[in-house]
Amino acid sequence: MQLRIPGPTPVPEDVLQAMKKQMINHRGKEFGELIHQLTDKLKGLFQTKEDVLILTGSGTGGMEAAVANTLSPGDKVLSVSVGAFGERFANIAEQFGAEVKRLGFEWGSAADSGAVRKALQADPAIKAVLVTHNETSTGLTNDLGSISAVVKEFDKLLLVDAISSLGSIILPVDDWQCDVVVTASQKGWMAPPGLAMVSVSQKAWQAYAEAKMPRFYWDFAKAKKFLEEKGQTPWTPAVSTFYALAVALELIEQEGLPNVFARHARVAEAARSGIKALGLSLFPDEAYASNTTTAIKAPLGVDVKRLLQVLREEHQVILAGGQQQLEGKIFRIGHLGWVTEADIGEVIAALKAALPQAGYEVAQATQ
Numbered sequence: 065m066q067l068r069i070p071g072p073t074p075v076p077e078d079v080l081q082a083m084k085k086q087m088i089n090h091r092g093k094e095f096g097e098l099i100h101q102l103t104d105k106l107k108g109l110f111q112t113k114e115d116v117l118i119l120t121g122s123g124t125g126g127m128e129a130a131v132a133n134t135l136s137p138g139d140k141v142l143s144v145s146v147g148a149f150g151e152r153f154a155n156i157a158e159q160f161g162a163e164v165k166r167l168g169f170e171w172g173s174a175a176d177s178g179a180v181r182k183a184l185q186a187d188p189a190i191k192a193v194l195v196t197h198n199e200t201s202t203g204l205t206n207d208l209g210s211i212s213a214v215v216k217e218f219d220k221l222l223l224v225d226a227i228s229s230l231g232s233i234i235l236p237v238d239d240w241q242c243d244v245v246v247t248a249s250q251k252g253w254m255a256p257p258g259l260a261m262v263s264v265s266q267k268a269w270q271a272y273a274e275a276k277m278p279r280f281y282w283d284f285a286k287a288k289k290f291l292e293e294k295g296q297t298p299w300t301p302a303v304s305t306f307y308a309l310a311v312a313l314e315l316i317e318q319e320g321l322p323n324v325f326a327r328h329a330r331v332a333e334a335a336r337s338g339i340k341a342l343g344l345s346l347f348p349d350e351a352y353a354s355n356t357t358t359a360i361k362a363p364l365g366v367d368v369k370r371l372l373q374v375l376r377e378e379h380q381v382i383l384a385g386g387q388q389q390l391e392g393k394i395f396r397i398g399h400l401g402w403v404t405e406a407d408i409g410e411v412i413a414a415l416k417a418a419l420p421q422a423g424y425e426v427a428q429a430t431q
């Protein structure tokens with residue numbers, strides 16, 4: 065089976081096996097060693113010397129934590145959004161009482177750092193900028209380095225959703241001065257769902273000291289205190305996902321982070337060229353096409369639901385459809401984590417066979 069959605073992603077056999085291990089006392093020495101070991105490795109992979117916290121929850125929990133730990137109700141926040149997950153970040157901030165100014169770009173386009181500069185110039189009261197590094201809903205990676213440079217010109221707090229990019233696409237957290245960066249275990253990390261991992265900069269801790277949004281479960285300071293003083297988490301952690309992540313991070317270290325990034329770039333290139341060879345078009349601006357998710361325009365006459373069904377039932381290939389306004393208009397191949405060019409070759413071959421059954425002109429498909 066080829067599970068090629070943008071998370072949860074398939075996990076290697078050794079990672080699966082790790083999850084068979086019996087439970088341990090999450091307040092005992094063995095867990096303490098495990099969490100310290102994982103935290104140290106994650107710091108290396110985040111390319112940060114700042115704090116990294118492992119929270120039990122999905123990526124959205126990490127996004128909520130980023131907002132609730134650094135902001136107060138009434139704070140002005142600039143939300144830079146290029147798709148469904150950018151909207152989610154804005155909605156979270158709004159729910160918690162921030163005054164959200166939305167800087168939205170057409171879905172499929174990248175965020176423009178010049179427009180971010182204008183928005184920050186226009187309103188000096190803005191305290192923080194929310195941005196999605198890799199917008200999974202449109203298959204697009206924003207130029208976070210340029211956006212961060214602008215945000216830091218104005219010395220604002222930068223909160224980043226890197227859920228579907230960190231560990232797969234270059235994101236040097238400290239070099240790009242990102243204050244809170246969120247990712248999740250079921251994406252490029254080759255582990256099952258269950259953990260959100262977040263980095264917290266000094267500037268973010270300063271913001272924490274003043275932040276008044278309600279928080280209990282997602283309290284960064286509690287997580288840091290438990291980690292440093294006891295080698296624990298404040299609440300019961302997803303122990304099995306910790307086991308799995310430990311093995312997955314070892315695999316990533318063995319491969320080497322630059323090689324992992326290079327493999328994702330090669331695999332994505334194989335996906336894009338395979339798609340074009342079928343006569344199909346990419347959805348996002350190709351200059352910003354993501355190395356973890358390829359979004360493809362559904363050609364005229366193609367029923368996306370039917371296509372996904374044929375792929376699933378006849379070829380054991382699971383792809384994702386479009387979300388929200390893109391439902392029925394695009395479909396997506398997830399290629400993050402444990403994935404090779406050969407996997408993508410199988411996906412493209414299955415697509416070639418399945419497309420005609422979903423209404424695609426055979427003549428085009430065999431060009």
Ligand SMILES: Cc1ncc(COP(=O)(O)O)c(C=O)c1O
Binds near residue numbers: 196199200227228248
């Ligand atoms: C960019 C992005 N942000 C946020 C999320 C939400 O993460 P989760 O589903 O783990 O809550 C996802 C994954 O679905 C994502 O790809």
